[in-house]
Amino acid sequence: MSIKDYSDDPEISISYMDLEYEDHPALQTLSCPICTCPAMPIVVRLPCGHIFCKAHILEWLKTNATCPMCKTEFEKKDIVEDKVIEEIINTLKVSCPQKELGCDWLGERGKLLNHLKNSCQYMTYKCIYSKCNYVGLTKDKEEHERICEWKPYVCELKGCNFKGYLGDKQHHENVCEWKFVACPNYLNGNGCQMDKIIRKDFQEHLWKCECFVKDLEWIIKKSDEIQEHQKNNFTYYEDQTKKSYERLKKLEGIIKTIEDDLENDMNTSKDSLMSIFMDFHWNPNDKNSSLKLSNNNLIVKYKKHSSPGCSWSSVRSSIPIPTYIPAFYFEIKILNFDEDWRYSNSIGISTKQAPLNQNIPPGSKKMWCYFNNGSININGKTKNYGSAVNINDIIGCCLIFKSRTLFFTKNGQPLGIASKRIPIDIPLYPTVGMYNNSIIETNFGQKDFMFNFLGFIDDLDNNEKELNDMPRNFVNESGDEYEYDSYSDEDEYSEEYSNRNTDSSFSESSFSVSDNSSDEESIASDGEQNESSLSVINSDITRLFSELFN
Ligand SMILES: [Zn+2]
Ligand SMILES: [Zn+2]
Ligand SMILES: [Zn+2]
Ligand SMILES: [Zn+2]
Ligand SMILES: [Zn+2]
Ligand SMILES: [Zn+2]
Structure with a gap:
């Protein structure tokens, strides 16, 4: 048995040959011999008594002339309808053709059409x-038609004319201007009494709602309070700004005072630097006996050969150069020298280890000096450097501690860097060397220098840079060039002293030559130092901080 799709059969007909009959003893007797099913309307009978479905026996008669059961001849006019038999067959019970879809109807065949048309819930819908x-199926009809989104929908609210489909209903109800809404201030009846306002009047109500007006008044009151508070704050900050400004003015005054003090200190520090220089003079106890000192131990005169072949004589200063100053400078004036000798005078620095007497040509280790013939001795090596000197020329010697730089001046003009590797961690002494008939006069700052030394240290970094930019190559007599700072023995020299401190190397030094002749003028130096400019600045900073935090 197959399910019939009644959607293709709007009139609803019964497919008799597909019906499922309940078992019955007369089922076969009442069947049409051609289709073997209980005969379907219209049921007919032949003169021989056999029954058939009218449609089937008419079809049979087209090619046959006898009864398919008993072979009795018959003609079309012999076929008669048998209403009684048909009604009997219609009382046989059949299942609903939609049984497999779920219909459990079982009834007389004659009532099937009525079931299908009026009560079967499993027909196509x-x-x-x-x-x-x-x-779907007939049984779903009621539910679907209740919710179908294409069912016509008309808004029922009074005043609204909206017509559409059920699918539009929810959206429309959300926006329908005729829907009642409650005032947001209703608060379950504790606030505004308006709980049914037509939506189109809602905005207008809000402006009139008593509760809302109260809220507005509250907001205005609050904003007034905030404004008042801000005004007070503004006044407060204005006061603070005035106070800060006054404090700033006061600080500016303090800074001005300090700047003035610093400027004075700069001048003071130049004065104290010069007073340090003026403590220097030649040491009568640290010179070769061939030399004679006079004029407060500032004039040096070569008086005689002390011994043959040992004629070059040196003298060192009474005190070593202090290392806490930025630079040291002194000058000598050539008063007399023997023009026949290439080496008659020298000016420079040395350690206590440099000998006070040498053979000609002189130039020992641990000594850095400029000779009257224009050459220099750098820790035992002689190089060409400047030009030869004459009587009344003034030669200066300058040592810059920060860069370990040594350079010489002639008649006030710098001659370029002589060395940048002076070992400043051991005591260094101004030193002059002399030979036959030489006389020099020394200026340790007792009078103005010919070289503008104070101007030079005023802007030490820039002036030193200019010095560095002067030609760096020395040319020896044969024309070979070599760098001034390539002396490897200087490094060895620094190494030798690197682990000593100033005090110990100072105490190790000894006076190798002594001359206590009574005609020498001796000046004792006092070790007292002027207050350094650093301590003056320190006290200013302390004063500034105490002003700031009080
Ligand atoms: Zn028959
Ligand atoms: Zn039949
Ligand atoms: Zn049914
Ligand atoms: Zn629908
Ligand atoms: Zn509406
Ligand atoms: Zn309200």
Whole structure:
């Protein structure tokens, strides 16, 4: 048995040969011999007494002339309808053709059409609304038509004319201007009494709602309070700004005072630097006996050969150069020298280890000096450097501690860097060397220098840079060039002293030559130092901080 799709059969007909009959003793007797099913309307009988479905026996008669059961001849006019038999067959019980879809109807065949047309819940059902594509079973009809989104919908609220489909209902109800809404201030009846306002009047109500007006008044009151508070704050900050400004003015005054003090200190520090220089003079106890000192131990005169072949004589200063100053400078004036000798005078620095007497040509280790013939001795090596000197020329010697730089001046003009590797961690002494008939006069700052030394240290970094930019190559007599700072023995020299401190190397030094002749003028130096400019600045900073935090 197959399910019939009644959607293709709007009139609803019964497919008799597909019916499922309940078992019955007369089932076979009442069947049509041609189709073997209980005969379907219209049921007919032949003169021989056999029954058939009218449609089937008429079809049979087209090619036959005898009864298919008993072979009795018959003609079309012999076929008669048998209403009694048909009614009997119609009382046989059949299942609903939609049984497999779920219908459990079992009834007389004659009542099947009525069941299918009026009560079967498993017939094909198509939604009645033309825009809807829903297809289901009869049993779903009621529920679908209740909720079908294409069911016509008309807004029922008084005043509203909206017409549409059920699918539009929810949206429309959310926006329908005729819907009642409650005032937001209703608060379950504790606030505004308006709980049914037509939506189109809602905005207008808000402006009139008593509760809302109260809220507005509250907000205005609050904003007034805030404004008042801000005004107070502004006044407060204005006061603070005035106070800060006054404090700033006061600080500016303090800074001005300090700047003035610093400027004075700069001048003071130049004065104290010069007073340090003026403590220097030649040491009568640290010179070769061939030399005679006079004029407060500032004039040096070569008086005689002390011994043959040992004629070059040196003298060192009474005290070593202090290392806490930025630079040291002194000058000598050539008063007399023997023009026949290439080496008659020298000016420079040495350690206590440099000998006070040497053979000609002189130039020992641990000594850095400029000779009257224009050459220099750098820790035992002689190089060409400047030009030869004459009587009344003034030669200066300058040592810059920060860069370990040594350079010489002639008649006030710098001659370029002589060395940048002076070992400043051991005591260094101004030193002059002399030979036959030489006389020099020394200026340790007792009078103005010919070289503008104070101007030079005023802007030490820039002036030293200019010095560095002067030609760096020395040319020896044969024309070979070599760098001034390439002396490897200087490094060895620094190494030798690197682990000593100033005090120990100072105490190790000894006076190798002593001359206590009574005609020498001796000046004792006092070790007292002037207050350094650093301590003056320190006290200013302390004063500034105490002003700031009080
Ligand atoms: Zn028959
Ligand atoms: Zn039949
Ligand atoms: Zn049914
Ligand atoms: Zn529908
Ligand atoms: Zn509406
Ligand atoms: Zn209200």
